[in-house]
Amino acid sequence: MRVEDKKRSLTVAPFKCAWGEEFRFVEAGRGCIAFEASAQNDVTLVFREQPGSQHYHYKMDSSRHYAVILGSHRNKRLKIEVDGRTVVDEAGVGLCRSSSFQSYWISIYDGLISIGQGRHPNNNVLFQWLDPDPNQNVQYVGLSSWDKHVGYRNISVLPSAPQNSIRxxxxxxxxxxxxxxxxxxxxxxxxxxxxxxxxxxxxxxxxxxxxxxxxxxxxxxxxxxxxxxxxxxxxxxxxxxxxxxxxxxxxxxxxxxxxxxxxxxxxxxxxxxxxxxxx
Known part of the structure; x- marks a missing residue:
């Protein structure tokens, strides 16, 4: 894994994962991460109660966690896994792009997982899924990969809040x-x-x-x-x-x-x- 500036640019090698205190929700179970990524496939983010190691991989994790995979199955699917079990497997052709960086955001609020494109949370929503048994303790975000290098940059961890009441x-x-x-x-x-x-x-x-x-x-x-x-x-x-x-x-x-x-x-x-x- 090569790190130039964790806030600006980070490259994750195949089957590796990047963790850090700067990739931590302020409030457990509620937070949002906005970032840019460049990859052929499998831009993977893991949400856990505790940080893992550089050699961590979500497929080997027996503890409670969420995994969101953008561009799974050779850049053809969007997947969400809960504790290693696939709960969402939707068509999502071309979500990843290796020729340029794409902007994404993922938020979690009391088990509601929202995924979108762009730098602004709650805009351009790709998918939402509500966990019937939400993990209220996830707090650390891991930036991971599958069998190809994934580049991340402009990473921001933000608070996540329910939508305001309509006026x-x-x-x-x-x-x-x-x-x-x-x-x-x-x-x-x-x-x-x-x-x-x-x-x-x-x-x-x-x-x-x-x-x-x-x-x-x-x-x-x-x-x-x-x-x-x-x-x-x-x-x-x-x-x-x-x-x-x-x-x-x-x-x-x-x-x-x-x-x-x-x-x-x-x-x-x-x-x-x-x-x-x-x-």
Whole structure:
């Protein structure tokens, strides 16, 4: 492993792993790492309760941990493993690039693992998965590889927090602006730097999300907004604990059509899907 400046540039040799106090979450079970990587395949990050050694490899780890692999199977898959067991194996062609550095971020918050591209967490989300038995003690991040060298640079460990609650004032102002009705809100961006948008623009958006659906046996995470769901008259969050709504017998297309109708007022479905929505 060659290290020029751990914050700036780091090269991990095949089957090796880089650890350090600078790659540690401030709060156990909650944190985000943003970085750039250059590799042919298998950009691998490991999240553990304690740091490992340079010769550590997640395939030999018997302790509790998460492993996120970008560009698995010769740069064709995205994988998440929990304690050595594969829980996510999704198509992800071309996630890695050896000719240039690509920006990524991975966040963990109480078992919710979010993976995205770009330097800004919660933007350009590639995938989310919610652990039904979250490891609240993971704190150290290991930068690893498989059978090829992986270059890492511009590595930053950041706090991870749940999405802010959506504010009706933002939505009302966006509607007024779009329809030329004026309004009392000022013509400026919100404090969060987000442009004002109408409700339909928040469909399955992480922006201001404060609820989530966990769908099917694959446990796909779909973000939502309590204020919109409650306004539809079909959801009662007062009697619920937490923000996750488990729907193990639902398929994603069914949920998407339902949410599309709630957020936009219309949806298009096949006859078979329509029957599933009815029953």
């Amino acid at each position: 009706w004032s933002q939505i009302e102002y966006a509607y007024a602006e779009r329809h030329g009705e004026g309004g009392h809100a000022k013509n400026e961006e919100s404090k969060d730097g987000c442009e004002q948008r109408v409700i339909a623009d928040f469909l399955e958006s992480l922006d201001f999300s404060d609820a989530m659906f966990v769908v099917g046996s694959e446990r796909k995470v779909v973000p939502a907004h309590k204020i919109v769901l409650v306004a539809s008259g079909e959801f009662d969050f007062i009697s619920m604990s937490g923000t996750a709504i488990e729907l193990p017998s639902f398929s994603y297309p069914v949920l998407h059509s339902l949410l599309e109708y709630i957020y936009t007022g219309s949806t298009q479905v096949s006859f078979d899907l329509f029957q599933m929505l009815l029953y």
